[in-house]
Every structure is written in structure tokens, then in C-alpha cells.
Amino acid sequence: MKALAEQISDLDSAEIYGRVVSVRGLMVEVAGPIHAMSVGARMALETGDGPPIPCEVVGFSGGRALAMPYAALDGVRRGCRAVVATGAGMVRPSERWLGRVVNAMGEPIDGLGPLPSGPSPYPFRSSPPPAHARMRVGNPLDLGVRALNTFLTVCRGQRMGIFSGSGVGKSVLLSMLARNVSADISVIGLVGERGREVQEFLQDDLGPAGLARSVVVVSTSDEPALMRRQAAYLTLAVAEYFRDLNKDVLVLMDSVTRFAMAQREIGLSAGEPPTAKGYTPTVFTELPRLLERAGPGTEQGTITGIFSVLVDGDDHNEPVADAVRGILDGHIVMERAIAERGRYPAINVLKSISRTMPRAADPAFLPAINRAKQVMATYSDMEELIRLGAYRLGSSAEVDEAITLHKPLEAFLSQLKEESTSMAEGYQRLEQILQGAQPEAA
Numbered sequence: 001m002k003a004l005a006e007q008i009s010d011l012d013s014a015e016i017y018g019r020v021v022s023v024r025g026l027m028v029e030v031a032g033p034i035h036a037m038s039v040g041a042r043m044a045l046e047t048g049d050g051p052p053i054p055c056e057v058v059g060f061s062g063g064r065a066l067a068m069p070y071a072a073l074d075g076v077r078r079g080c081r082a083v084v085a086t087g088a089g090m091v092r093p094s095e096r097w098l099g100r101v102v103n104a105m106g107e108p109i110d111g112l113g114p115l116p117s118g119p120s121p122y123p124f125r126s127s128p129p130p131a132h133a134r135m136r137v138g139n140p141l142d143l144g145v146r147a148l149n150t151f152l153t154v155c156r157g158q159r160m161g162i163f164s165g166s167g168v169g170k171s172v173l174l175s176m177l178a179r180n181v182s183a184d185i186s187v188i189g190l191v192g193e194r195g196r197e198v199q200e201f202l203q204d205d206l207g208p209a210g211l212a213r214s215v216v217v218v219s220t221s222d223e224p225a226l227m228r229r230q231a232a233y234l235t236l237a238v239a240e241y242f243r244d245l246n247k248d249v250l251v252l253m254d255s256v257t258r259f260a261m262a263q264r265e266i267g268l269s270a271g272e273p274p275t276a277k278g279y280t281p282t283v284f285t286e287l288p289r290l291l292e293r294a295g296p297g298t299e300q301g302t303i304t305g306i307f308s309v310l311v312d313g314d315d316h317n318e319p320v321a322d323a324v325r326g327i328l329d330g331h332i333v334m335e336r337a338i339a340e341r342g343r344y345p346a347i348n349v350l351k352s353i354s355r356t357m358p359r360a361a362d363p364a365f366l367p368a369i370n371r372a373k374q375v376m377a378t379y380s381d382m383e384e385l386i387r388l389g390a391y392r393l394g395s396s397a398e399v400d401e402a403i404t405l406h407k408p409l410e411a412f413l414s415q416l417k418e419e420s421t422s423m424a425e426g427y428q429r430l431e432q433i434l435q436g437a438q439p440e441a442a
Contacts, residue, residue, distance in 0.1 A: 018031055022078070027269050028069065029061070034063065045073075049075045067082070068270075090121035091238070093237070094117060138248075138302055145173070145176055152332060153354055153423075154356070156183075156304055160354065161308070162334065174308060183249060185213055191254065247301055250303075252306050253308065267280030350376060378398050378399060
């Protein structure tokens with residue numbers, strides 16, 4: 001009865017509407033009672049030829065409201081009614097959403113029937129918990145990937161970014177995390193993804209077992225900018241619901257860059273001035289508002305966030321990457337040069353960092369981790385001389401050790417997509433390598 005009463009309260013008591021007066025590109029100008037419209041308010045354009053077209057108010061110009069659509073504007077003409085929906089902007093997740101695939105509006109797109117509504121509404125755009133009331137990050141989270149578990153240990157409630165150019169293996173790494181992570185529930189947001197890859201991700205990468213404990217939010221690249229942005233908001237809203245049930249939730253979002261691009265498209269259409277690389281000021285306002293929603297809650301539930309960042313032209317200092325790196329609790333750098341020599345996942349351990357290290361690592365194995373990083377750093381410094389044949393063995397004991405351990409460490413960092421290694425197994429294999437023993441088969 002409580003859920004029914006809340007749904008009844010969401011209904012509008014009166015219908016407020018304006019009229020479409022012009023359409024410029026993707027921007028719809030609406031005249032009417034603009035006092036009843038606000039930025040972020042929803043409205044529906046009634047074309048008479050089909051279902052209403054949902055829109056969102058993104059600004060005002062003179063005495064008119066500026067709205068952008070969530071769907072194509074086919075059939076919209078001057079004089080169409082624009083009905084203001086005051087009760088919109090909410091979603092009602094439920095535990096029965098597990099195993100389902102939804103669009104950015106929370107509607108099922110997997111052909112498995114309607115989605116049951118949960119008892120309480122969650123706003124698409126909510127504020128993160130107060131900083132003073134949040135719990136601290138929890139215990140280390142087993143991700144199933146050796147390179148991350150050992151050198152870049154992630155704690156429950158931590159937020160990490162995967163920084164990578166196109167075609168370097170970012171999506172494959174995300175699929176490994178989705179399948180192998182020890183979290184209770186995964187919420188996966190595919191923002192601006194290629195439509196061809198969605199089914200491949202669901203069937204091959206995630207698999208039936210991974211999908212059974214996941215909720216997948218999909219917005220493909222052909223959808224309007226508002227839908228792509230909305231997919232990111234819905235991903236965090238669903239994660240917040242499960243966090244409030246005191247679950248350990250893993251959020252995987254691919255990618256934050258496409259969210260920023262969608263926000264840039266919205267801002268430019270609304271008349272915002274472009275700044276760095278055309279990104280509008282609201283992009284750098286919305287990024288922390290989105291990313292800060294992940295993290296520990298005020299009780300036992302946590303949201304561990306893994307956000308991919310598509311670096312433009314392999315420039316890891318481009319505006320979005322630079323902004324996101326300062327917000328998150330660590331970054332995983334993937335390099336094209338590593339991928340080109342056939343080592344996957346192509347993670348550069350030396351350029352990556354987890355801000356919970358070294359506290360998150362097992363104290364018994366911390367000396368082994370530090371030594372391995374020193375060995376890799378030594379080889380990286382001398383790599384060019386070694387490849388040219390300019391280094392003579394015996395000149396330096398440290399360099400000789402780095403040359404000896406280079407191939408075993410590269411094999412340790414390499415991992416097949418179907419392979420999974422626990423944290424304890426990773427520590428043991430690393431210690432065996434440093435002791436000169438042959439690592440056990442995974």
C-alpha cells in the first residue's frame with residue numbers, strides 16, 4: 001500500500017503545458033507558463049502522430065524555455081503541445097532488476113517482459129552523501145586480475161579510472177572485472193557504446209553467470225545526447241539503491257568521456273561558451289557531481305566505481321582525463337605500446353596508482369611488491385640501451401637482475417580474458433618470481 005500511495009502522489013494534479021514555437025537543430029523552444037518550468041524539468045511533446053516525445057528543459061532564452069529531446073524530433077511542428085511533467089526524474093529500482101538490461105529511462109530492452117517497480121523512488125540526479133557522514137573505504141576487493149590485485153589494490157568503496165586510447169583493450173579489461181570481481185552486485189553502464197558490441201559484451205564477456213548478478217544500462221552511440229547522459233545518471237541511481245540495502249556494489253561505466261561529450265553537446269546547444277577542446281563549463285561541473293556519487297555510504301553499503309576514460313589521441317593530459325584523474329582515488333593507465341607487443345591487459349603499472357596503497361596491500365607481501373616495482377622501473381630506465389645492445393652484462397647487478405626478471409614479470413602481468421587469479425594466488429606467484437622459482441600455473 002505504501003508503494004501504491006507513493007506512485008499516486010507522483011501523479012500530476014493539474015496539466016500544465018506550453019506550445020512549440022520553433023525548432024533549431026536539436027533545440028526546441030517552448031512558449032507558455034515558463035514559471036512552471038525549471039532547468040531539468042521534463043516535458044512531453046504531443047505530435048498527434050505517435051507517442052509523446054520526452055524532452056528536458058536545459059535553459060531559457062527571453063520568455064521561452066529551451067528543451068532537448070530524448071528521442072528523434074520526427075513529427076514535431078509549430079504549435080505542438082508541450083506538457084510539463086512535474087513528477088518525472090525518478091526511477092524505482094528493485095532487486096528483481098538483477099539479470100536485466102535496461103535503457104537510459106529504466107525501461108527493459110532485453111525482451112524479458114516488464115520490470116517490477118521497487119518501493120521507493122530514486123532521483124536520476126541525486127547528491128552524494130555528506131562527506132562528514134560517509135564511512136571510510138572498506139577491505140581490499142578481489143578483482144580477479146593479477147596486475148590490479150597486486151600492484152594497484154582496490155578497496156571497497158574506492159573509485160578508479162581506466163585511462164586508455166581506442167583499441168588498447170579497455171573494454172576487455174572491464175569485462176574481466178565484471179566477471180571475476182568478488183562484489184555482491186555489479187551495475188554496468190554502457191554509455192555511448194557501439195550497438196554491435198552490446199550483445200557481444202552480454203553473451204561472451206559477461207556471460208550468463210555474470211549477468212545474473214548484474215544490472216546493465218545501455219545507451220548506444222546513435223541515441224540523443226540526453227539519453228547518453230541519462231544512462232550515466234541511471235547507472236549511479238541503481239547502484240545507490242543496492243548500496244542502501246547494505247550491499248557491496250561494483251559500478252563499471254564505459255565511458256566517462258562519452259558522458260562528457262554528451263554534456264558538451266547539450267551545453268553548446270544551450271548556448272554555453274566552449275572552453276578547452278570545445279568542452280563547456282558545465283562538463284567540469286557535472287563530472288564531480290556524477291563521480292562523487294560512488295564511494296562508501298553512510299552505513300555498511302559501498303559503491304566501488306571503475307570508470308573508463310577514452311583519452312583523445314592517446315593524450316593522457318587532455319581536459320576530461322585531467323579533470324577525472326583529480327577526482328578519482330587512483331588511475332589505471334593502459335598504453336598502446338604495451339598492447340602492440342602483445343601483452344594484455346596493457347597496464348603500465350609504473351604510471352598507474354591506487355591511492356589506498358600501500359595500506360590496502362597485504363603487509364606480509366608489501367616488500368615483494370615494492371621490489372618488483374623497483375625491478376620494473378630499472379628495466380624501464382635501461383630498456384632502450386638493452387634493446388640496442390649497448391648494455392654489457394655484469395656492469396650493474398641491479399640491471400642484470402631486471403633483465404633476468406623481465407620476462408617472468410611480463411608473463412605475470414599478462415592474463416587471458418577467461419583467466420581469474422585471486423589476491424592470495426597473485427602474491428604467491430609474484431614472490432616465487434622474485435625468488436627465482438618458476439611460477440605455478442594459474
